[in-house]
Amino acid sequence: MPGNLPYTPTHGRLSEALKSLVEAERPQQFNESFLDSVLKIRGGSARPIPPLLKRMGLLNSDNSPTELYSKFKSGSTRSEAALVALKNGFSEIFRRNEYAHRLPDDRIKELIIEITGLHKSDPIVGAIFGTFNAFNEFARSAKEIKPQDPVREQTAKPDDQVRTESKSLRDSPEFNLVTTINVVLPETTDVQVYNAIFRSIRENLLS
Numbered sequence: 001m002p003g004n005l006p007y008t009p010t011h012g013r014l015s016e017a018l019k020s021l022v023e024a025e026r027p028q029q030f031n032e033s034f035l036d037s038v039l040k041i042r043g044g045s046a047r048p049i050p051p052l053l054k055r056m057g058l059l060n061s062d063n064s065p066t067e068l069y070s071k072f073k074s075g076s077t078r079s080e081a082a083l084v085a086l087k088n089g090f091s092e093i094f095r096r097n098e099y100a101h102r103l104p105d106d107r108i109k110e111l112i113i114e115i116t117g118l119h120k121s122d123p124i125v126g127a128i129f130g131t132f133n134a135f136n137e138f139a140r141s142a143k144e145i146k147p148q149d150p151v152r153e154q155t156a157k158p159d160d161q162v163r164t165e166s167k168s169l170r171d172s173p174e175f176n177l178v179t180t181i182n183v184v185l186p187e188t189t190d191v192q193v194y195n196a197i198f199r200s201i202r203e204n205l206l207s
Contacts, residue, residue, distance in 0.1 A: 001124075003092040003115035006055045009123070010045035011130030017041055017049050018134060022073055029063045056085040056135065072138075082138035090132055101139045108132060 008014055020039040027034045030053065035046040053059045058069040071081035083101055086094070093100045093111050100108060112128050113120055 001116055001118075003112075005092065005112065005115065005128045005132075006052055006089045007124065007127040007131040008048040008052055009127045010048065011127060011134050013041055013045040014049055014052065014131060015134040015137065017046075018072075018138070021069075022078070026065055026070065026073065030059050030065055030069075031063050052089075052131070055089050057088040058085060078138055079140070079142040082135050083142040086132065086135045086139050089135075093132070101136050101142065105129070105133070108136075 017035065017039055020041075021030075024038050027038070030050055032046055032050070035041045035049060041049070050059060050063055053069075054061065054063075058066055058072060060066055068081050068084060071077040072085070074081075086101060090100070092115050093108070096111055096115070097103060097107075100111065103111075109120065109125060109129050112118075112125055112132075116125070116128070118125050
């Protein structure tokens, strides 16, 4: 299927699993046994969940939890981890709109239809959207990391650093000051007056 978008028809159970694993102890192996005994998700609906979590980057190939899994469990990093998981699994959607996690439901469904070429009434469209939304419940509040404004960074320098940089600039052999002196000479025919003026400038200003 175009876009290779992941989905499970039992996305409601996926949503339950994501909410439950936040409270549960991190397992050595996130498998059907863990789903059954700890998360209380049993039967055929549990079977697609581990492969899907691998696809999203929460599990390694051996079903052991990844660092992203741990970040998803933490309240301070959960939304950002969910957004990373969404981008791992639904990269084609985010390639078309980098803020897909903030789009209204109808627009997300439109993107799924555009990518897959499926009819809007196809149950797979609903399954893909439901799978996306199971993670997006946590990702909507994720903060975007913006690069620092170089102007702000410059104005935020400590006074000591500014003084140090100024001194370094003055001490640099390439640092030069150019001074322009305008001298208004009196009207006189006595050359000694001019000699006295220029001698004074040389001795007091140019030494």
